[in-house]
Amino acid sequence: MSIIVLGSINMDLTTYVPRLPAPGETLFGTSFITVPGGKGFNQAVATGRLGSTTRFIGRIGDDPFGHGVLDLIKDEPIDTSGIMIDSHHGTGLAVISVDDQAENSIIVISGANMAHNQEEIDRTKSALEGARVLLLQLETPLKTNLQAAELARAAGATVIFDPAPAQALPDDAYRLAHVMTPNEVETEVLVGVRPGNVAEAKIAAAKLRARGINIAIVKLGAQGVYFESESESGFVPPFEVNAVDTVAAGDAFNGGLAVALDAGLSLAEAVRWGAAAGALATTKPGASSAMPTKEELMELVN
Numbered sequence: 001m002s003i004i005v006l007g008s009i010n011m012d013l014t015t016y017v018p019r020l021p022a023p024g025e026t027l028f029g030t031s032f033i034t035v036p037g038g039k040g041f042n043q044a045v046a047t048g049r050l051g052s053t054t055r056f057i058g059r060i061g062d063d064p065f066g067h068g069v070l071d072l073i074k075d076e077p078i079d080t081s082g083i084m085i086d087s088h089h090g091t092g093l094a095v096i097s098v099d100d101q102a103e104n105s106i107i108v109i110s111g112a113n114m115a116h117n118q119e120e121i122d123r124t125k126s127a128l129e130g131a132r133v134l135l136l137q138l139e140t141p142l143k144t145n146l147q148a149a150e151l152a153r154a155a156g157a158t159v160i161f162d163p164a165p166a167q168a169l170p171d172d173a174y175r176l177a178h179v180m181t182p183n184e185v186e187t188e189v190l191v192g193v194r195p196g197n198v199a200e201a202k203i204a205a206a207k208l209r210a211r212g213i214n215i216a217i218v219k220l221g222a223q224g225v226y227f228e229s230e231s232e233s234g235f236v237p238p239f240e241v242n243a244v245d246t247v248a249a250g251d252a253f254n255g256g257l258a259v260a261l262d263a264g265l266s267l268a269e270a271v272r273w274g275a276a277a278g279a280l281a282t283t284k285p286g287a288s289s290a291m292p293t294k295e296e297l298m299e300l301v302n
Contacts, residue, residue, distance in 0.1 A: 002131040003047045003258055004157070006057045006124050006148050007040015008113040008139035009083065010092035011065040012287050014247070019099045029097075036069045037094050037287030038113065039137040039164060042248045046255020046277060046291040047135070048078035052262050055127045057082040057120055058140075059112045061091035066112075076288070082123050086112040092139075094287075102243040102282060108139065108165075116144045124148045128155045133258045137162040142173070149176035158261060162254050163190060174211035179261075181254055181274075182208075183219040198235050201226035205233075217271060219253065219278075227271045234268050236275045239300060243282035245290065252281035252291055276300045 015029040044056035056078055060066035062085050069091060073080060089112040098104045121144055128134070134152035136145045136159065149159045153176060161177035163169060166189040174180070188194035191207040195218055205216035205228040215229045224237045256277030260270035280292035280300060 002053045003133045004131045005044040005135040007137045008038035009041040009058045010038040010094045012037035012094045014096040035286040035289045042251035045288040050259040051294045052259045055079040059084040059086045062087045066091035089115045116140045179215040180213045181217045239279035241279045245285045248287040249278040249281045253278035
């Protein structure tokens with residue numbers, strides 16, 4: 001079993017506040033943490049902690065944040081040899097505020113993440129031999145994502161595309177992705193329907209599949225997840241947990257989904273793994289630091 005993740009890696013600067021500030025307002029926070037993040041890296045950590053052999057492809061700057069990231073991630077159960085140090089661009093940063101209701105606001109400075117080019121494609125191509133799943137997101141250039149997806153499909157790997165942060169996508173993105181996993185906001189940007197319930201999620205999933213996606217998975221936040229393929233569809237209700245921080249819950253979802261598909265589980269069970277991983281991520285502070293372990297996931301799903 002093997003998963004490749006091509007994507008972003010940041011240093012996350014996270015503050016915890018009673019509520020999110022209004023424009024022009026200064027608030028006193030309650031705590032502060034500095035942890036590695038980035039949608040790509042979060043998903044890589046999730047798949048590694050959940051038991052799949054994982055290689056991450058990305059780049060950081062040759063700066064204190066980048067060196068700090070390397071020091072903090074050295075013990076994660078993933079292959080980080082695919083991380084390039086870029087002397088021309090700074091390490092990506094995310095400035096995050098989380099309130100007492102576990103809601104968040106995030107400002108991302110992309111830095112080296114948006115400097116991906118043919119070098120990332122070459123490293124991805126080398127890593128794809130024997131890989132069963134490729135995970136992609138939108139915090140790195142769309143062009144390189146689509147090139148990587150083309151290579152993965154040719155190699156027989158399943159392409160899971162997380163269309164986040166939300167943006168309109170070209171036809172090729174739908175043609176090349178086997179699985180797409182938008183949340184409510186991303187779904188609205190993609191197909192013009194913002195699903196607030198299962199019936200609306202079903203309409204949105206049908207629109208996504210009509211564009212070429214094999215499997216459409218529409219995440220409804222605290223309401224659960226709807227999924228649909230040519231042969232099956234279903235709904236996974238939310239797992240009840242004590243949420244403290246929703247940062248990277250979507251990344252944990254994709255990680256759980258990818259690991260289950262990598263292991264050959266059914267689509268319904270894979271979506272359930274994703275939902276469980278996402279729920280567990282909300283019970284801990286931080287981004288990559290909140291990704292659950294296999295033991296934690298098994299305890300929740302069984």
